[in-house]
Amino acid sequence: MSDEKPTSEHVQYGDGFATITLSRPVDLDGTKVSTIQMREPNMDDQIIIEKMKGGDAERARGIFANLCDLPPSVIGKLPVRDIQRLGAAFAGFTD
16 A cells, blocks of 8 residues: 555645645745645644644644744635645645
């Protein structure tokens, strides 16, 4: 059986990471970027998720910020369709 992750139009998997194509570019420190890279979660990330307080959206923002090495404020400004893409990328790591 292959360990290869499924790819989609918006999510491409590499070795321990996923590249997510955004619906439109976002400004990161004065630079427009159209993709975000998410690293594969590990056990420490799972512990962080379990300890997070707040609702589902707040927890998702926190874990996506952590895995994408971005401030939560950047994740919070993404449109919902991009949050869904981040969620799909995350789910691809948990199969």
